[in-house]
Amino acid sequence: MINDLIVEFDKGLKVLFSKPKASRPRPDIHIKETELTPDEKKRTIELMRVNHTGEVCAQALYSGQLLFNSHGEGAESLKKASKEEIDHLDWCNSRIQELGGKTSLLNPLWYMGSFLIGSFASALGEKYNLGFLAETERQVAQHLTGHLKKISKKDLKTNKILEVMADDEEQHAIKAKELGGAELPRQVKNAMSLISKMMTILSAKI
Numbered sequence: 388m389i390n391d392l393i394v395e396f397d398k399g400l401k402v403l404f405s406k407p408k409a410s411r412p413r414p415d416i417h418i419k420e421t422e423l424t425p426d427e428k429k430r431t432i433e434l435m436r437v438n439h440t441g442e443v444c445a446q447a448l449y450s451g452q453l454l455f456n457s458h459g460e461g462a463e464s465l466k467k468a469s470k471e472e473i474d475h476l477d478w479c480n481s482r483i484q485e486l487g488g489k490t491s492l493l494n495p496l497w498y499m500g501s502f503l504i505g506s507f508a509s510a511l512g513e514k515y516n517l518g519f520l521a522e523t524e525r526q527v528a529q530h531l532t533g534h535l536k537k538i539s540k541k542d543l544k545t546n547k548i549l550e551v552m553a554d555d556e557e558q559h560a561i562k563a564k565e566l567g568g569a570e571l572p573r574q575v576k577n578a579m580s581l582i583s584k585m586m587t588i589l590s591a592k593i
């Protein structure tokens with residue numbers, strides 16, 4: 388167990404402080420950059436900072452979930468989804484850099500919180516672990532779809548990245564359900580949504 392925790396600590400440091408490496412090309416590589424107004428650029432940076440923080444949390448959640456569940460039936464799916472989340476992390480990070488923005492300073496805090504939540508969900512057993520994952524992914528997909536409405540239509544590159552991310556998250560949610568994810572109580576879903584709203588407000592600015 389101590390060894391696992393050391394490995395997880397090292398993984399966390401890599402997510403937070405080293406450049407992530409996507410295994411798939413960024414979906415917008417064939418799309419030309421368009422001229423954005425300073426306000427449009429600022430808006431995109433803020434939203435992508437939030438999405439980047441979401442992806443940092445996704446890494447922590449998946450790590451926490453796999454900590455107690457690394458040999459479960461859903462473990463392979465969790466690992467595959469977690470790899471796709473690294474793509475998202477890299478895509479968000481590089482898009483923010485391109486637009487001259489910075490990622491959120493609060494990411495270490497969110498990482499730790501998400502890791503604890505993921506570990507807790509995992510300790511409850513696979514049914515709830517997968518149920519929690521399905522609900523998280525459903526909320527993230529919904530959140531990304533909302534961002535697609537807020538980002539300037541002129542910003543074709545960011546729109547393309549978000550479209551692919553939203554599709555991936557929907558697939559992650561479906562897979563977690565298919566693997567037997569339990570429906571969570573409404574109060575838990577509401578609490579999850581409240582935490583994510585708080586995270587959205589803070590990571591857009593700090």
Ligand SMILES: [Fe+2]
Pocket residue numbers: 442445471472475552556
């Ligand atoms: Fe993601």
Ligand SMILES: [Fe+2]
Pocket residue numbers: 445468472524555556559
């Ligand atoms: Fe996902």
